[in-house]
Amino acid sequence: MNSPIGLFDSGVGGLTVAREIMRQLPNEDLVYFGDTARVPYGSKSKQTVLKYSRQIVRFLRTKDVKAIVIACNTASALALDEIAAEIDIPVIGVVKPGAKMAVETTKTGNIGIIGTESTIKSGIYNDYIRELNPDITVVSKACPLFVPLVEEGLLEDRVTEDIVARYLQEMKEYKVDSLVLGCTHYPLLRNTIKRFMGDGVRLVNPAFETAKSLKELLGEQGLLNPNRHKPEYEYFVSDGVDKFISFADSVLPIHVNDTKVIDIESY
Amino acid sequence: MNSPIGLFDSGVGGLTVAREIMRQLPNEDLVYFGDTARVPYGSKSKQTVLKYSRQIVRFLRTKDVKAIVIACNTASALALDEIAAEIDIPVIGVVKPGAKMAVETTKTGNIGIIGTESTIKSGIYNDYIRELNPDITVVSKACPLFVPLVEEGLLEDRVTEDIVARYLQEMKEYKVDSLVLGCTHYPLLRNTIKRFMGDGVRLVNPAFETAKSLKELLGEQGLLNPNRHKPEYEYFVSDGVDKFISFADSVLPIHVNDTKVIDIESY
Numbered sequence: 121m122n123s124p125i126g127l128f129d130s131g132v133g134g135l136t137v138a139r140e141i142m143r144q145l146p147n148e149d150l151v152y153f154g155d156t157a158r159v160p161y162g163s164k165s166k167q168t169v170l171k172y173s174r175q176i177v178r179f180l181r182t183k184d185v186k187a188i189v190i191a192c193n194t195a196s197a198l199a200l201d202e203i204a205a206e207i208d209i210p211v212i213g214v215v216k217p218g219a220k221m222a223v224e225t226t227k228t229g230n231i232g233i234i235g236t237e238s239t240i241k242s243g244i245y246n247d248y249i250r251e252l253n254p255d256i257t258v259v260s261k262a263c264p265l266f267v268p269l270v271e272e273g274l275l276e277d278r279v280t281e282d283i284v285a286r287y288l289q290e291m292k293e294y295k296v297d298s299l300v301l302g303c304t305h306y307p308l309l310r311n312t313i314k315r316f317m318g319d320g321v322r323l324v325n326p327a328f329e330t331a332k333s334l335k336e337l338l339g340e341q342g343l344l345n346p347n348r349h350k351p352e353y354e355y356f357v358s359d360g361v362d363k364f365i366s367f368a369d370s371v372l373p374i375h376v377n378d379t380k381v382i383d384i385e386s387y
Numbered sequence: 388m389n390s391p392i393g394l395f396d397s398g399v400g401g402l403t404v405a406r407e408i409m410r411q412l413p414n415e416d417l418v419y420f421g422d423t424a425r426v427p428y429g430s431k432s433k434q435t436v437l438k439y440s441r442q443i444v445r446f447l448r449t450k451d452v453k454a455i456v457i458a459c460n461t462a463s464a465l466a467l468d469e470i471a472a473e474i475d476i477p478v479i480g481v482v483k484p485g486a487k488m489a490v491e492t493t494k495t496g497n498i499g500i501i502g503t504e505s506t507i508k509s510g511i512y513n514d515y516i517r518e519l520n521p522d523i524t525v526v527s528k529a530c531p532l533f534v535p536l537v538e539e540g541l542l543e544d545r546v547t548e549d550i551v552a553r554y555l556q557e558m559k560e561y562k563v564d565s566l567v568l569g570c571t572h573y574p575l576l577r578n579t580i581k582r583f584m585g586d587g588v589r590l591v592n593p594a595f596e597t598a599k600s601l602k603e604l605l606g607e608q609g610l611l612n613p614n615r616h617k618p619e620y621e622y623f624v625s626d627g628v629d630k631f632i633s634f635a636d637s638v639l640p641i642h643v644n645d646t647k648v649i650d651i652e653s654y
Binding site for chain 1: 424425426430431432434435531532534535536538539545546549550625626627630652
């Protein structure tokens, strides 16, 4: 119960999930791994994403984690089921909690999903949503330029507006009223997406929902840390500590300075 | 002399270099490796790019190659010197040939270099150019959105024009008359870049210059294949054969169908 929670992402984006967990579970210690050397996962095959995820899980288990959060939508889409079947601690991804919230909030019954190429191609959001309610219409769209636009800092720019309008035109045509931001970078484009989609559309951020689900899951399994204490957060990456720290400083409520680089291929 | 030439790139872009070699050295067999699992290299650290390059060189040497072409600007910038010092066959990159051509063609003495973040940060184009002529002014600029725009197929689009204008405004202000397209994807934006820069600016494509330099080098060292024959081309990637083949079909004069996936991390 006093062990940390392990989180991983293809890079820095999963820190938005870490942030929600820090807020909603303030007694929990965390070990974060960002695969900054091999980022992005969104254009890779299932086979490769699964291989990388397994290496990361092996690394996280050396830290004696009590549960694993796959904070990357692509890895949640392509690797969660296999990982969960292979290990004996709870594993949670960001896809299911996001899909659940979308189903709970839609009134028109038309849900939009945006994400990386690999996430969308996997069809996993559709599968989860149809399991919850087979009458719902799911409109999904890969938005490969969103991550590079965010990384270039063009969060509110005429170019980003233009690209948002092209990718999301269909969502409007289908009268989607609940749109899942199915990639950790996308919540940073929330304002631009909101302006285009209009106030009637609910933007679902899986990071928030994931932290909520994690809290429930740990509670059910008696794994919540009962000790009120200043939590310990450890950060590991596979490349580029400087970049990671500067992104972390812009996302997290605390300063990160003890990030370590590890050789993830050796796990 | 009958052994193949080994080429590698972070992904598919190096096929533009392979194409030039096929044209200029029609008797040579080639082994191409594209690191499609770990692409892109342009945002990675020197340490990681060097590690990946060493793994790839070890793989290529299992194919008994007589020379190695680093067809990726970032790997040429960050790993060429170390690799060349470590092995006993010739190694050639794309940076030096591109830099040389830029120096030979400039009249104003102002050369522009565009490339990935890591290539530009390395300062290597500047170093080579200054070695050749210390009086030249080098204006360099990282253009991180160019690769995603090319991969999204937006070669001639108002968004691409807008981004080109922002990145290259400085090049105009400095009256650059020779601009090195220092990333294998950039020649695909040639028309849009040309329209913005104007006819007075020479666009240097390192792929073409590299094939020329390779021919000279193999000639000097007596390594040219003297046998007129239908050359053999072999392709290896670390992920995603389908995508690779479809890009290859759009770039190469021949159809590629026997691409193999290898586990590059094990080399």
